[in-house]
Amino acid sequence: MSKKDNNTSSRPMGPRHGMVPGEKAKDFKGTIVKLLKYMSSYKVGIVFVLIFAIGSTAFNIAGPKVLSKAITEIFNGLVGKISGSGGIDFTKIGQILLIMLGLYLISSLFSFIQGWIMTGISQKLCFRFRKEISEKINRMPMKYFESKTVGEVLSRITNDVDTLGMSLNQSVTQLITSVTMIIGVLIMMLSISPLMTLIALVILPISVLLIAVVVKMSQKYFITQQKYLGKVNGQVEEVFSGHNIVKAFNREEAAIEEFDQTNDVLFQSAWKSQFLSGMMQPIMMFVGNLGYVAVAVSGSILAVKRVIEVGDIQAFIQYVRNFTQPISQLAQVSNMLQSTAAASERVFEFLNEEEEIDNVENPVSVQNIQGKVSFEHVHFGYNPDKIIINDFSCEVEPGQTVAIVGPTGAGKTTMVKLLMRFYDVSGGSIKVDGHDIRDFNRSELRESFGMVLQDTWLFKGTIMENIRYGRLDATDEEVIAAAKAAHAHHFIQTLPGGYQMELNEEADNVSQGQKQLLTIARAILADNKILILDEATSSVDTRTEARIQKAMNNLMRGRTSFVIAHRLSTIKDADLILVMKDGDIIEQGSHEELLAKNGFYAELYNSQFEEAIA
Known part of the structure; x- marks a missing residue:
């Protein structure tokens, strides 16, 4: 399939299945090691972040000690003034305050520089991950995307990379500054008074114990909250997307009742988790205030004793406050690192997925392909132990039309997937112009195919741009000629803006039949030698079907075409009809030959007219 005409379903996405808050990595250590290897490209920048973060914290720590000199000077000056032995030396105090201002300015400057560097590193890392994921998507086999939802794949490149970038940016700098702050403050506290330091440190285990109890109590409610938040989102998305069906079957009350039950559990868990987590700050403040009282009393006694x-x-007192703050920050850093590891693990998991690899040393050229296709004793199964196509052979000459028919689930689309090497055959071979398709470069092979699907794919842009997507170097005249051949020119002229009319994201400002004609025009412009038309007229009315059929006849002229159709009346003129049932080709031949056999095809064909008469 050509990337020029890759028509895929534009179904709306459901809820994103990205990383939920609090999710932990399965292999925390291994993931962090991988992430550090990725970050090694920016090691010079990280060293500067480390230097400036430590410098910023060190200058910040020195501030209270310098300020204490000014307060001591004021106190001594007041005592001297009262006793008549002297007064306040404002010049000295001014010098001390200027030094303190200088320290804080340098600290802020260092903090700004390290923040700027770290933000750059995290965003470069996000850019690299997004680039690698987008490149990886193009190398991955179709079976991966058939086993995953659109939301799951998109969440890797959006939610997980964003989470990784934000949490990494915050956690690295906070980790450095918190550790530096704890060590620096502890040294300054010991330099002032080992006894007061011991009193302050005795208070800390009490706050840690109380917080641990609160965290343990709130954790189960947070887990329930996250679980039922997902359920509420799922119910809302499901009910609103199928609102017409809900109303048609009078299921409004049942839907509301189900939502109320889920919402009630969410409410109960949410307020309990929020209340308990909200208690942490008051507990810290209470314990902190006890510490301040103990420090103030013991400090006063030591000051009196000189x-x-x-x-x-x-x-x-300032250092005690500065000591407890980084401890609580380290707890936050721990959570952020878990988020970083969980997001990184999901990204690495995606990047390590199996790829479609072309091991062809000298691939066959796709230039001047005529369109002859041969199926030679083809065997295939999605699982090796369950073969669904057994020993299928047929020859398709250039320019012939091959129709693939059968009931839903018979395996019609499987034939197309094999032809385009979304999957490789389990046995036998498929040849194009006498060359095994495995001897072609996979992407070049797909460029030889044009495709029109039942589910049209158009993007946000003008009609001209959407048709030109089939061949990007086409002129406006060539685009218009393709639209005329597709019987789309007339309706395009009636639209406001004509070929310059902007299609919205869902392309629902044109009808289903008009969208189909635009995709056919795109395929005509691409001018591929081999065409695949998958149920292209199954979702439109009879009159529109006739117009699309005319456009498709123009499209198929002179090209080898594989047509998948439910309406057998549309493929009576096919050169070869393959009849599939339960994955196997059970009949093949022309329309007249198959009717004469009076087999499964005749039964399918006649049943459509019986239904019409009934």
Whole structure:
């Protein structure tokens, strides 16, 4: 199939099946190692992030100690003024404040630089992942996409990469600054008073214990909340997308009742989880305030005994606050790293999926293909132990039309997938112009095929651009000629803007029949030697079908065509009809030959007219 005319279903996406908050990686260590290997390309930048983050934190830590000198100076000046031995030295205080201002300015500058560098690194990494995923998609076999939903595939390139980028950007810098802050503050606290440091540290296990209890209690409610949030979203999407059916069968009350039950569980779990998680800050504040009281009392006693200065009490209280904050940040970093690992794992899992690999050293050229197709003793099964096509052979001459018919699920589309090498045959061979299709480069082979499907695929853009997608170097005159051959020119002229009319994202501002004519015009413009027409007229009315049939006749002229059709009346003139049932070709021949056999084809053909008469 040509990338020029890849008609796929434009069905709406359901809920995205991306990574949910709190999801953990199956192999945390292995995934982080892989991520670090990816990040090694930016090791110079990461070293600078490390240097500037540590520098920013170090200058920030020095601030309270410098400020304590100013407070001590003010206190000593007031005491001296009261005793008459001196006064406040404002010049010295001004110098101290200028030094402190300089420290904070440098800290902010370093923080800005490391944030700028880290944001660049994380976005470059996201760019690389998106690029690799988009390239990977083009190398993956069709069976992967047939086993996954559209939402699952898209979530890898959107949700997971975004989560990875954001959490990585925040977690790396927070991890560096939090660890630096804890070590630096601990050193400064010990330098002021080992006794006060011990008192402050005794308070910490109490807050950790209380938070651990709250986290344990809230975790089960968060899990339930996430689970039922997905269920509510699924129910809403399902009911709204099928709202007409719900109303037609009077199922409104049942749908509301089901939604209310799910919504009630979500409500109960959500408010409990939010309430419990909201208790963490008050608990931290309460324990922190106890710590401040203990520090203030012990500091006052030590200041009276002249073990420490008055300004040191203020500095120590600031350090206690600065000490508890990075500890809580490290807990957040732990969650972010879990999110980073889970998102990375899903991206790496996708990048490690099996690929379609062409091992042909000297592929056959697709230039000047005439369109002769041979099926020689073809055997095939989606699973090796379940063969569904057994020993099928036939010859199709250039320019002939081959119709593939049979009941739903008979395997008609399977034949097309084999022809285009979405799957390789299990046995035998398929040849184009005498060459096994496995001897061609896979992508070049598909460029030799044009395709028109029942589910039309058009993109947001003008009608001219949508038709030109068949051959990007085509002139406006060639596009219009293709539209005329497809019997689409007349209706295009009646539209506002004509060929420059903009189709919306769903392309639902033109009718189904008009969309089909546009895809046929695109296929005519592509001018491929081999055509595949899959149920192209099954979803339109009889009058539109006649117009599409005329367009298809123009399209098939001089080309080898494989037509899949339910309406047998449309393929009576086919040169060869393949009749499929349960995956096997049970009959083949012309329309008259198959009717004369009075077999399965005759039964299918006559049943359509019996239904019409009935």
